[in-house]
Amino acid sequence: MACLVRNRPLYLALITKRCCHTAVAKSPVVTQPLNFLDGQRVEPVNNDKQQQFPLIYPATGEVLKTVQSSGASDLDNAMAAARRAQKQWAGMSGFERGQVLKRAADLCRVKQEELARAETLDTGKPIWEARFDIQGCADSVEYYGGLASTISGEFLQLSGGNFAYTIREPLGVVGGIGAWNYPFQMATWKSAPALACGNAFVFKPSQMTPLTAVMLGEIYKEAGLPDGCYNVVQGEAQTGQLLCNHPAVDKMTFTGSVPVGSKVMEACAKDIKHVTLELGGKSPLIIFEDCHLDNAVTGAMLANFLTQGQVCSNGTRVFVQKKIMKQFLEKLVERTRKMKIGDPFAEETTVGATISREQADKVLRYVDIAKKEGATVLCGGEEVTPEPRFSGGQFVSPCVISNCQDDMTFVKDEIFGSVLSVLEFDTEEEVITRANNTEFGLAGGVFTKDLCRAHRVIAQMEAGSLYVNNYNVYPVGVPFGGYKKSGIGRENGPESIEYYTQVKSVYVEMNDVEAPF
Numbered sequence: 001m002a003c004l005v006r007n008r009p010l011y012l013a014l015i016t017k018r019c020c021h022t023a024v025a026k027s028p029v030v031t032q033p034l035n036f037l038d039g040q041r042v043e044p045v046n047n048d049k050q051q052q053f054p055l056i057y058p059a060t061g062e063v064l065k066t067v068q069s070s071g072a073s074d075l076d077n078a079m080a081a082a083r084r085a086q087k088q089w090a091g092m093s094g095f096e097r098g099q100v101l102k103r104a105a106d107l108c109r110v111k112q113e114e115l116a117r118a119e120t121l122d123t124g125k126p127i128w129e130a131r132f133d134i135q136g137c138a139d140s141v142e143y144y145g146g147l148a149s150t151i152s153g154e155f156l157q158l159s160g161g162n163f164a165y166t167i168r169e170p171l172g173v174v175g176g177i178g179a180w181n182y183p184f185q186m187a188t189w190k191s192a193p194a195l196a197c198g199n200a201f202v203f204k205p206s207q208m209t210p211l212t213a214v215m216l217g218e219i220y221k222e223a224g225l226p227d228g229c230y231n232v233v234q235g236e237a238q239t240g241q242l243l244c245n246h247p248a249v250d251k252m253t254f255t256g257s258v259p260v261g262s263k264v265m266e267a268c269a270k271d272i273k274h275v276t277l278e279l280g281g282k283s284p285l286i287i288f289e290d291c292h293l294d295n296a297v298t299g300a301m302l303a304n305f306l307t308q309g310q311v312c313s314n315g316t317r318v319f320v321q322k323k324i325m326k327q328f329l330e331k332l333v334e335r336t337r338k339m340k341i342g343d344p345f346a347e348e349t350t351v352g353a354t355i356s357r358e359q360a361d362k363v364l365r366y367v368d369i370a371k372k373e374g375a376t377v378l379c380g381g382e383e384v385t386p387e388p389r390f391s392g393g394q395f396v397s398p399c400v401i402s403n404c405q406d407d408m409t410f411v412k413d414e415i416f417g418s419v420l421s422v423l424e425f426d427t428e429e430e431v432i433t434r435a436n437n438t439e440f441g442l443a444g445g446v447f448t449k450d451l452c453r454a455h456r457v458i459a460q461m462e463a464g465s466l467y468v469n470n471y472n473v474y475p476v477g478v479p480f481g482g483y484k485k486s487g488i489g490r491e492n493g494p495e496s497i498e499y500y501t502q503v504k505s506v507y508v509e510m511n512d513v514e515a516p517f
């Protein structure tokens, strides 16, 4: 031990390895109430024992606490607080609202480590990825802080000295529902533009990842956001439905799967509520023979293996031109095998835990289907226990599958795990048709040194977020969202403002009124 203490870096590394998840798991971040109403953490009023769910650390399977779902009364309380606060918030200038958001962004940066640790505990993703995510979220909050003072209407000069103007007004109370893969991002990407526009916000995070949305509430409060403008209700599907159906909600913004997105839209249709949807994908990544091969291999890995492959925009259908297939596969498999599966809190880990037993089983089932359908598993796709202390968790090794055909089940379905399918192609024309042959349209990418070809191909791809010679980068200010069944609306850019406001047109007559009667 003494020698370890002298060897400080090694000692720290071991301490970190042993204590990190335990320290976070016992911290107030977990033990305190997880609803956030009217500026405070509160326990739900609902005490129906049938409506509880466990918060589980994906790497060990440890139940960290039992969370009570929010019921109708909790939703009523959240809506009452939001309605009350919204008027005051909307009455402030865009500049003032922006100041609050910018302070919140700074606080996200100050609390980056605390937030990242909570995010890793919730999701099982590697800690460095969580830190990176939080940094991007802080940037996004700051970005909307900047945009807040620019939200305005227009002036239109008309004939006869008459004129019209438009006022861009908030919608009122926005309800948000998130998925579990990027919990803090869901909370910030939705709340920051909603708040910038003068709305109040009520968010239901995924039941798998309840921690960081509440922490965001405390950050907003510390930054000066009036109580009630940002609220969090925890719960499962039932709470989500209560939120969508609540009469005080003016708009729903949802991130999740296509089937649930469809239910959210249906619920909103009844009362003609505004709705935006960020849904699933099965995106194509096209690698031409004239690419920079090492960059393309890196791109394919970025397109498939971040956050254990649980990324909606992943380029899981990797089309590779025939001539470079052999070299591409050799390099890809060699590098994929070197990925380090292990403790999500260890700095060297590149593959953390899959979110749940159910999700891991789904991924493994699809790998089995791939084998049965005649494809070749080149590496991974197996359950791994990186250390005995993780025997209760679920880790799946990143998987590369070749000899794939477009009509194979695992090539068509969204798996939401690290399963990369490689498909061979000959010509540009052929690959564009094949790439677009899907019900989804979230993202896509092209690797080539020929920029004319890159832009020609991109112009024909049916997807909302496209990449040339990189993949899965989300710079602040660049809109993100899907075509086809991948969604409606855009997040993370100026476009977002349109989805959180409505336009009032005002005509002003400067002359005596004339009429033909």
Ligand code: NAD
Binding pocket: 177, 178, 179, 180, 181, 182, 204, 205, 206, 207, 235, 236, 237, 238, 239, 240, 241, 244, 255, 256, 257, 258, 260, 261, 263, 264, 277, 278, 279, 280, 281, 311, 312, 313, 414, 416, 442, 482, 486, 487
């Ligand atoms: P999911 O659709 O199962 O759940 C999403 C959220 O909806 C959760 O909070 C859940 O509690 C809630 N919910 C479930 N049933 C509901 C109902 N009937 N009414 C209202 N709410 C309900 O999705 P998931 O498993 O959490 O996430 C994975 C999916 O999310 C994948 O399909 C992925 O592609 C998608 N996703 C999309 C994006 C994007 O930006 N396009 C980002 C991340 C994830």
